[in-house]
Amino acid sequence: MVASAGVLWLVWALHQQVRRGGIIVIPMVSFVWLAIVAIVAIVLFGLSPLHLLWLLPLCVVFGWWVIMIPGGLKLTMNFLALIAGPLPTPPAKTTSRRAGKSRRSQAQRRAKKR
Numbered sequence: 001m002v003a004s005a006g007v008l009w010l011v012w013a014l015h016q017q018v019r020r021g022g023i024i025v026i027p028m029v030s031f032v033w034l035a036i037v038a039i040v041a042i043v044l045f046g047l048s049p050l051h052l053l054w055l056l057p058l059c060v061v062f063g064w065w066v067i068m069i070p071g072g073l074k075l076t077m078n079f080l081a082l083i084a085g086p087l088p089t090p091p092a093k094t095t096s097r098r099a100g101k102s103r104r105s106q107a108q109r110r111a112k113k114r
Contacts (some may be wrong), residue, residue: 003052018084031063033079
């Protein structure tokens with residue numbers, strides 16, 4: 001239970017870090033998804049939660065190994081995109097004709113027309 005809460009906290013922390021535009025350590029992302037896989041496997045197979053005592057340190061080691069293979073790195077990046085969620089859309093630009101034009105520039109254009 002504590003390990004599951006710790007992994008969920010790591011997922012939330014990674015999500016916040018991505019949203020803020022902070023630095024993301026890629027091996028940490030691969031560790032998190034491997035830890036989630038380990039927890040899900042323990043629940044699905046009905047194993048003892050004490051297996052996490054050796055599975056979580058193994059996830060750290062495999063987290064470094066996974067990013068060295070091309071498929072593992074792509075999977076890690078996809079998991080990071082999943083954690084990040086949809087990014088907020090920037091505000092729309094104004095399309096008014098007068099937006100950004102000063103009186104001085106309008107006066108200069110009138111003087112050029114004469």
